[in-house]
Amino acid sequence: MIQYLASIATQGCIFSIVALGLNVIWGWAGDLDLAFYGYLATGVYMAMVTSIGRLPPPTEYILGWHLPFPAAALIAIGSVILLASCVGAVALRRLRAVYFAITTLSAVLMLQTFVSDYTPLFNGYNGLYGMPQPFNDTLRLSPEVYPFFFLAFCAGILGGVFVVLERLSASPFGRALRAVREDEQAAAAFGRNVYGLKFTAYALGAALAGLGGALLAASQGAFNPAGWPPDETLDLYVAIFVGGMGNPRGVILGVFLVIVLLQEAVRFLPIVTANPSFPAATGEILIGLMVLVVIRYRINGLLPDLHSTDTVPPRRGAGLRVERGEAVG
Amino acid sequence: MQTVALGVGFGLVTGAILGLAAVGFTLQYAVSDIPNLAYGELLTYGAYAGYLTTRWVHSFSAEALAAATAGGLVAWAMNAGMIEPFVRARVRTIAIFIGTLAVSQILQNLLLLVFGGANVAYVLPPGALHHVGPFLWTVRDGQVMAAAFVVMLLVFLMLQCTRFGKSLRAVSENRALARASGVDAHRVVQGTWFLAGAVAGFAGFVLAVTAGTLTPSFGFRFLLVTVTGAVAGGLGKPHGAMAAALILGLAMEVGAFYVDAAYKPLIAFGILVLVLLFRPDGLFASSVGRAVE
Numbered sequence: 001m002i003q004y005l006a007s008i009a010t011q012g013c014i015f016s017i018v019a020l021g022l023n024v025i026w027g028w029a030g031d032l033d034l035a036f037y038g039y040l041a042t043g044v045y046m047a048m049v050t051s052i053g054r055l056p057p058p059t060e061y062i063l064g065w066h067l068p069f070p071a072a073a074l075i076a077i078g079s080v081i082l083l084a085s086c087v088g089a090v091a092l093r094r095l096r097a098v099y100f101a102i103t104t105l106s107a108v109l110m111l112q113t114f115v116s117d118y119t120p121l122f123n124g125y126n127g128l129y130g131m132p133q134p135f136n137d138t139l140r141l142s143p144e145v146y147p148f149f150f151l152a153f154c155a156g157i158l159g160g161v162f163v164v165l166e167r168l169s170a171s172p173f174g175r176a177l178r179a180v181r182e183d184e185q186a187a188a189a190f191g192r193n194v195y196g197l198k199f200t201a202y203a204l205g206a207a208l209a210g211l212g213g214a215l216l217a218a219s220q221g222a223f224n225p226a227g228w229p230p231d232e233t234l235d236l237y238v239a240i241f242v243g244g245m246g247n248p249r250g251v252i253l254g255v256f257l258v259i260v261l262l263q264e265a266v267r268f269l270p271i272v273t274a275n276p277s278f279p280a281a282t283g284e285i286l287i288g289l290m291v292l293v294v295i296r297y298r299i300n301g302l303l304p305d306l307h308s309t310d311t312v313p314p315r316r317g318a319g320l321r322v323e324r325g326e327a328v329g
Numbered sequence: 330m331q332t333v334a335l336g337v338g339f340g341l342v343t344g345a346i347l348g349l350a351a352v353g354f355t356l357q358y359a360v361s362d363i364p365n366l367a368y369g370e371l372l373t374y375g376a377y378a379g380y381l382t383t384r385w386v387h388s389f390s391a392e393a394l395a396a397a398t399a400g401g402l403v404a405w406a407m408n409a410g411m412i413e414p415f416v417r418a419r420v421r422t423i424a425i426f427i428g429t430l431a432v433s434q435i436l437q438n439l440l441l442l443v444f445g446g447a448n449v450a451y452v453l454p455p456g457a458l459h460h461v462g463p464f465l466w467t468v469r470d471g472q473v474m475a476a477a478f479v480v481m482l483l484v485f486l487m488l489q490c491t492r493f494g495k496s497l498r499a500v501s502e503n504r505a506l507a508r509a510s511g512v513d514a515h516r517v518v519q520g521t522w523f524l525a526g527a528v529a530g531f532a533g534f535v536l537a538v539t540a541g542t543l544t545p546s547f548g549f550r551f552l553l554v555t556v557t558g559a560v561a562g563g564l565g566k567p568h569g570a571m572a573a574a575l576i577l578g579l580a581m582e583v584g585a586f587y588v589d590a591a592y593k594p595l596i597a598f599g600i601l602v603l604v605l606l607f608r609p610d611g612l613f614a615s616s617v618g619r620a621v622e
Contacts, residue, residue: 032423034430090602097423098364102556103605105366109553110598117591231437231549234430277446281438288438291431295424296415 006147007219012260013154014215016252017161019236019259021208024165026237027246027305028174029201030181032097034233035087035104038111039080039206041228043213045115046076048128048223055130061123069134073214080210081203088202092195108230116225127224134218154215158252161208165248177201178246235259238287241294244301253302262286336583338464344578345477346539349532350551351558351570352484353525357404359501359565360521361412363425367433368529368555369548373440375400375530376537376547380451389453389472393534400530401523407432408522433549440545453538473535480531481571484524488567497521501565553594554581557601563611573612 018040025033053066067075091103116125133146134153141149168174179187180194188194217223235258243254266283275281293299350372357365378399379392386392411432415425456468466474488494496517499507508514536551537543558577562569577600584596604612 032427090606093606098426099560099605099609101423101426102364102560103601106553106556106598106601109550110595113591113594117589231430231434234427234434237427275442275445277441281441284438285435285442288431288435292411292428295420295428296418298418298420 003144003147006151008260008264010147010151010154010219012256013151013158014212014219015236015239015259016158016255017154017215018209018212019239019251019255020161020165020248021205021212022233022236023205023240023246023248023251024177024201024208025205027240027251028169028177028181029198030097031092031198031202032101033104033202033205034101034230035084035108035111036205036209036236037228037230037233038108039084039209040213040216041115041223041225042083042111043076043080043210044217044220044223044228045122045128045213046079046210047072047214047217048131049122050075051132051217052128052130055128059123059126059128060120061128062121069214069218073211076214076217077207077210080206080213084203084206085199088199088206092198092202105230108233112225112228112230123224125225127222127227129222131217131221150219154219157211157215161211162248162252169246169248173197173200234291235287238291238294240301241291241299242301244303244305246305247301247303250301250303250305257302258287258290332586333583334463335465336586337579338461338466338470339585340579340582341464341575342466342470342474342539342578343582344575345474345481346532346536347554347558347578348481348571348574349477349528349535350555351562351574352481352567353528353532354555355559355562355565355567355570356497356521356525356528358559359567360497360504360518361408361416362565363412363422363429364556364564365407365412366426366429366552367407367436369550369552370433370436370440371400371404371526371529371548372533372536372551373543373545373548374403374436375533376451376543377440377444378530379534379537380449380543383451389476393476393531396534397527397531400533401527403436404526404529405519405523407526408519412522413518437545437549444545446545449543450541451537451543452541469538473539477532477535480528484528484567485571487524493517493520553601554597557597557604560601561604561608561612563613566611566613569611569613576612 018036021039022033022036025031025036047069049061049063050065050067050072051069052064054064055061065072087104087107091100091107115122118124122128133150135149136146139146139149176187176192176197179190180192180197184194187197220227236255239254239258240251241254242258243252244250263283266279266286269279269282294301350368353371354365354368357363357368375396379396382392382395411428412425415428420428453469453472455470458465458467459471488497496507496512497520499510499512500514500517500521504514507517533548537547540547554577558574559570561577562571562573577597580600581593581596585593588596
């Protein structure tokens with residue numbers, strides 16, 4: 001039981017890091033990125049191919065190095081930043097919000113097709129396995145103790161990420177991003193480099209997905225394309241909505257409530273059908289309904305972002321803004 | 330040369346199906362200004378409705394009708410139950426857009442609950458192969474193309490010649506102005522969603538019988554190419570969507586002779602990126618951009 005709780009808590013920490021990354025892109029910069037799960041997956045894959053060495057055939061994949069975990073994680077983060085820069089360079093440039101979302105959604109669907117079908121990259125549909133436990137070749141902890149060490153390790157990294165993001169949130173960079181989110185033209189008129197800010201935020205958010213991916217690789221040990229349906233990016237958005245968009249504390253709370261608690265709770269649903277997809281599908285439906293409720297009643301989350309001004313709907317001139325398809329509170 | 334002709338032949342079939350799907354997507358965008366990410370599920374529901382019909386009757390027209398009705402009803406319900414109340418509550422466009430993704434999840438997982446995730450075989454007998462000029466088509470391909478082009482022609486005529494089509498175009502241009510000129514915008518929007526859903530359901534049906542299998546995520550997988558077609562034609566412009574979808578279908582199928590067929594979506598994505606970079610208002614746009622700030 002306590003092992004089970006430790007594994008859940010580890011998942012929570014990892015997904016908190018990932019959701020904090022998305023929060024930089026969506027919560028601060030206001031870009032609706034639907035490719036985010038692709039960055040997480042890229043992080044997982046890159047961490048694996050740089051640390052699992054050579055698996056016996058018929059598995060085939062690139063690199064096949066045997067690096068220690070920190071090096072693998074750095075390579076994972078670097079490759080994710082590279083990928084996100086390519087996507088961001090196309091998608092962030094000049095495009096209206098909705099087109100940005102469409103482009104990123106296409107990018108992730110394409111990435112998944114490519115990774116699934118092109119076996120020499122990451123062994124296609126069958127995926128990779130055999131990820132060694134980080135640091136355990138020197139620590140030599142027993143299987144009963146190691147999960148707690150790894151939990152502490154993930155929690156420590158989450159703590160570090162949290163502190164950095166809190167500082168960034170209050171920094172001129174964080175304020176400038178929020179200004180861009182609220183009104184790009186106004187921010188540009190005040191001399192902000194809108195594209196540069198958005199691009200930096202995008203790369204930073206993706207880097208956190210890469211970091212989370214490396215940790216996820218270590219915690220799961222195996223990974224294949226079925227493990228990252230692109231629509232699961234939605235789960236991260238729900239976590240951000242429920243916890244409080246823009247606020248790192250809120251995001252972490254949201255992840256533990258939505259992703260951890262809800263996903264684990266549906267496992268204990270009484271099995272009423274022989275359908276093996278029943279618990280997962282029920283969970284997804286609940287998450288979908290939650291999104292609708294949150295956006296319909298404009299709930300600001302449990303821990304709203306105090307820096308945000310987005311919560312006060314403009315009353316006067318609202319009709320005009322609707323016609324332009326623009327933001328209305 | 331022979332292979333190119335074959336590719337063009339398949340491309341016309343793909344393009345016809347894609348044209349249908351893209352027209353429905355673009356019509357919904359035209360009247361509501363929201364790209365509907367749950368659009369793929371309309372195809373899926375149409376296809377499953379056609380599949381269920383085969384329990385009682387086996388006929389192309391009955392299955393097609395069931396598919397169109399199912400797609401139309403789901404789309405109508407989605408507009409009445411989610412889009413319109415959300416717009417009335419002044420939810421931000423981008424938030425409604427996320428909401429459509431949530432609806433997509435809900436619809437997809439409801440199917441998963443009912444039918445499970447396994448592939449369902451849904452095959453119309455392909456019939457004999459025929460050489461038509463340089464092209465090679467089965468009887469089923471011919472049926473699919475004929476049906477698709479008839480439906481597209483009907484949509485085209487409806488847009489151009491009927492009062493409803495005129496109102497639809499007016500609402501799409503400027504809803505407030507249309508309302509001020511006496512158009513019942515509410516009913517036009519509802520009608521358009523039903524119509525677009527019916528077209529989508531039908532497209533899902535022909536897509537399913539051409540592919541031969543069906544899963545709850547089948548429509549979502551097709552969403553990328555649908556959106557590419559609609560964006561390449563200029564979002565909200567049905568005529569552009571039809572033309573662009575045909576071009577896209579041809580490009581994908583001819584391209585598939587040179588790269589692995591599994592990478593067809595990559596061709597679509599490449600085209601989408603190029604269009605967004607160089608012609609963000611669609612291939613046939615003439616005026617100043619709307620996609621660009």
